Structure formats: C-alpha cells, structure tokens
Amino acid sequence: MSASHHPTDFGVFMAPFHKIGVSPTVLFERDLAIIEMADRLGFQEAWLGEHHSGGHEPIGSPELMLAAVARTTRTIKLGTAVNSLPYHNPFLLAERLVTLDHLTHGRAMMGFGPGQLVSDAHMLGIDPATQRDRMLEAADVIMRLLRGETVTETTDWYDLHDAKLQLRPYTVPELDVVVAAVTSPSGPVTAGRLGIGMINLSASSPAAFEALRKHWGIAEKEAAGHGRSVDRKKWRLSAITHIAETEEQARRDCTYGFEEIWNYLAHISPLPASDKPDVEGMIDDAIASGAILIGTPDTAIELIRKLADQTGGFGSFVMTLTDFTTFDRQKRAVELFAEYVIPEFRGQLRPLREHNAWVRDNEWKTQTMAAITAASEKYHQRTATSH
Known part of the structure; x- marks a missing residue:
C-alpha cells in the first residue's frame, strides 16, 4: 500500500440488480456494455454475481458472461462476485475458473461466498444452516487445487479421489481469489486462513462500516496462525453508488427504479427498509443512513477517503451499480467516476494542476x-x- 493508504484500483460490480419487466437479453447486453465501457475508461476490475432466484438478479453463471466480455475488452480484470460455493462441486468450479483465466490471458478473478438467497439453497435442497461450513470446505479444496495439490476428500456433499487440475492457472503465481465479507468475522477469518483477498460488500452501511475497523486485523492474525500472509492491495470495498453532475440530478435519476430495487434489497439483506410513502423520502432515508452513495464525484471521493481512514488502507474501491437509474444515467455515472474520482486517487491530476499553476x-x-x-x-x- 502507498503511504496515503488510499486505493489506487477501481472497479464496477453488478449483482446485477435489475428492474423486472425488461427483456433479460437486453439486460445481459447492457451488463456487458457497462464492462466494455469501464475497460475503455480505465477501470481495473469488473465483477458479476451469481443468483438463481428472486427475479432481480438474473445471472446464474457469471463465468459465461465474463468469458463473453473477455473478447471485447483489453485490460480490465474480470471476477465472479461471488460464486456460491455450496452450490458447486469444488473441483468443477476450480476447472471453470482456470479455463476463464486462460481465455482472459490472466485477467480472471474468483470471488466466493456461502450463497445469499435462501431461496437458491431451497431449490437445490441445501439446508441454509450448512452453507457456511460447506463454503469453508469447498474454499480449502479449491485453493489446494489452484496451488497444484492433489486432493482426496470425502464429505457429505462431494467426493474427490486423487483430484488434480489438468491446467494450472494462466496467472502466476496463482489466481486472484477473494472471499466476500460484510459484518461478521467469517470473511476475514477465511481470508487469513487461506492467504487470499477479501471483498467487503455494502461497505458504507453503518454496521459494515464499523466492522471494517477490525476486519484486516482479524485477517492478519489468522494468516499468521496458519503460516500465510495477506496483502491489503487485495482488499476490495464496495458500496452501492450512483453519481451525477449535481446531487439533485443524482436523486432525480434514482426515482426511476429506487423503490422497486430498494424494497427487494430490504427483503434479502441487512439494508434498512423505509416507511416513507414516496420514493423521494425513501432516497433521503437511504442516503442519511449511509447505506448507499448517491451524490456527485466529490461525494464519492469523500466516502473513499473515509473508508481508507476507517480501514487503515485497502486496494480497490468497487462501484455497485443498480437499476436505481436508467441505463443511460448509469453509464454517465461510470463516466463521471472515471473522469473525476479515479484520477484523484491514482495521482493523475496533481501534476496537471501543478503545471497549470506554474505556467x-x-x-x-x-x-x-x-x-x-x-x-x-x-x-x-x-x-x-x-x-
């Protein structure tokens, strides 16, 4: 990390949270278009989620989407955020991610978690109470496979005999892997034990923001106890983000889909519900709670600095994009972030300002x-x- 402890990498994350009533084919094309635009504008990362129910998050296989967009992008890294490990045989999932790493020439990243939607687990016949234990079992196997080990292991949900990947990852020394975290210590404990990165979702929400103060310390302690190391550069923080030219414009933009998406999020996550009768009041409540970032590029810069101070330093800030807004305004938010926020933290504006003042x-x-x-x-x- 740099002495300033501010992030120097930036990404976009789409679960995605889409409005219902629009063709899924069109929505998939828009998701890919956002990643293509982010690549052209200088973002370092793009992440897509995996969900199987609920209607608002229609991507069941982020690896397929990322393989498609790999052919139309140049430098942006492409990650799953996240693969729900209890839903997959760990050997087969490791194979898919290694294949994606080769198809992208080393741009693949893997994020994993236990699975968020209980409805997904229900359809697959999985007891939700077992999901976190299964995630840990599968994560350990996947990392051993990615690191070239041969694995023989029997559990109550998979059976591996002399399992060894035919292909090593394209990325040397190993694939970039992160575990999802929000408020509990399970994410940083897993990151430390396995010596991998971490992606904190909803990082600006009050409980998650408070948890950030201790998360990296937990990861470092666990890593030391297991003979591994962790790198702050591989710590990502994400927050639901929409920015516009003015705060008033940003708020107006979000009247498009805020009520529908926010009511859904309130059902599946710790984000607070609103009792306001109108969408404007709901937006006000959400902003006041700190759960989301709706404002201007300056608002985003201020939040990122607060996150850096709270954590002591992290590597990448990731914009979580939603259909709070229309597709066009979502694209404009990504443009504004690239125009004003990214160069502020990558040190690209200071020499221009200095030269201008000098002249x-x-x-x-x-x-x-x-x-x-x-x-x-x-x-x-x-x-x-x-x-």
Missing part, C-alpha cells in the same frame, strides 16, 4: 511577447538594410 504564476507571456517583438524588429532591420 499561470510566472511571466511566460511577457517573455513570449518580448521574443515576438525582437523577431519583428530583427526582420524590419534586415529588410531596411536590404533596401
């Missing part, structure tokens, strides 16, 4: 005018002599 604060124009006058006088003298 404006010195009498360069006087010297320029003197040189022009001298050249004119020289010309007149020469032409007078020739006559």
Whole structure:
C-alpha cells in the first residue's frame, strides 16, 4: 500500500440488480456494455454475481458472461462476485475458473461466498444452516487445487479421489481469489486462513462500516496462525453508488427504479427498509443512513477517503451499480467516476494542476511577447538594410 493508504484500483460490480419487466437479453447486453465501457475508461476490475432466484438478479453463471466480455475488452480484470460455493462441486468450479483465466490471458478473478438467497439453497435442497461450513470446505479444496495439490476428500456433499487440475492457472503465481465479507468475522477469518483477498460488500452501511475497523486485523492474525500472509492491495470495498453532475440530478435519476430495487434489497439483506410513502423520502432515508452513495464525484471521493481512514488502507474501491437509474444515467455515472474520482486517487491530476499553476504564476507571456517583438524588429532591420 502507498503511504496515503488510499486505493489506487477501481472497479464496477453488478449483482446485477435489475428492474423486472425488461427483456433479460437486453439486460445481459447492457451488463456487458457497462464492462466494455469501464475497460475503455480505465477501470481495473469488473465483477458479476451469481443468483438463481428472486427475479432481480438474473445471472446464474457469471463465468459465461465474463468469458463473453473477455473478447471485447483489453485490460480490465474480470471476477465472479461471488460464486456460491455450496452450490458447486469444488473441483468443477476450480476447472471453470482456470479455463476463464486462460481465455482472459490472466485477467480472471474468483470471488466466493456461502450463497445469499435462501431461496437458491431451497431449490437445490441445501439446508441454509450448512452453507457456511460447506463454503469453508469447498474454499480449502479449491485453493489446494489452484496451488497444484492433489486432493482426496470425502464429505457429505462431494467426493474427490486423487483430484488434480489438468491446467494450472494462466496467472502466476496463482489466481486472484477473494472471499466476500460484510459484518461478521467469517470473511476475514477465511481470508487469513487461506492467504487470499477479501471483498467487503455494502461497505458504507453503518454496521459494515464499523466492522471494517477490525476486519484486516482479524485477517492478519489468522494468516499468521496458519503460516500465510495477506496483502491489503487485495482488499476490495464496495458500496452501492450512483453519481451525477449535481446531487439533485443524482436523486432525480434514482426515482426511476429506487423503490422497486430498494424494497427487494430490504427483503434479502441487512439494508434498512423505509416507511416513507414516496420514493423521494425513501432516497433521503437511504442516503442519511449511509447505506448507499448517491451524490456527485466529490461525494464519492469523500466516502473513499473515509473508508481508507476507517480501514487503515485497502486496494480497490468497487462501484455497485443498480437499476436505481436508467441505463443511460448509469453509464454517465461510470463516466463521471472515471473522469473525476479515479484520477484523484491514482495521482493523475496533481501534476496537471501543478503545471497549470506554474505556467499561470510566472511571466511566460511577457517573455513570449518580448521574443515576438525582437523577431519583428530583427526582420524590419534586415529588410531596411536590404533596401
């Protein structure tokens, strides 16, 4: 991490949270278009989620989506945020992610978690009480496989005999892997034990923000106890984000889909419900709670600095995008973030400002005018002599 402890990498994350009533084909194309635009504008990462019910989050296989967009992007890293490990045989999932890593020439990332939607687990016949234990079992196996080990292991939900990947990851020394975290210590404990990164979702919400104060310390302690190390550069923080040219414009933008999406989020996550009768009041409550970022580029810069101070430093801030807004306004938010927020933290604006001040604060124009006058006088003298 740099001495300033601010992030220098930035990403977009789409669970995605889409309005119901729009063609899923169109929505998939828009998700890919956002990633393509983020790649062109200088974002470092893009993440897609995995969900199987609920209607608002229609991507069941983020690996397929990321493989598609890999062919139309150049440098942006492409990650699953997250694969729900209890839903998959760990050997097969590891194989898919290694294949994606080769297809992207080392741009694949894997995020994993226990699975958020109980309705997903119900359809798969999984007891929700077993999901976190199963996640830990599968994560350990996946990391051993990615690191080249041969695994023989029998559990009550998978059976592996001399399992070894045919392909090592394209990325050297290993695939970039993160575990999801919100408020509980289970995320940082897992990150430390396995020596991997972490992605904190809903990081600006009050409970999650308070938990950030201790999360990295937990990860470091667990890593030390298991002979591993963790790197703050691989710690990502994400918050639901929409920015516009003015705060008033941002709020107006969000009247498009805020009520529908927020009511859904209140059913599946710790985000607070609102008792306000109108969407404007709901937006006000959500902003006041700190659960989301709706404002301007300056608002985003302020939040990222607060997150950096709260954590002591992290590597990447990831915009969680939703259909609070129309597709066009969502694209404009990504553009504004690239125009004003990313360069602020990557140090790209300071030298331009310094050069501008240097030029404006010195009498360069006087010297320029003197040189022009001298050249004119020289010309007149020469032409007078020739006559």
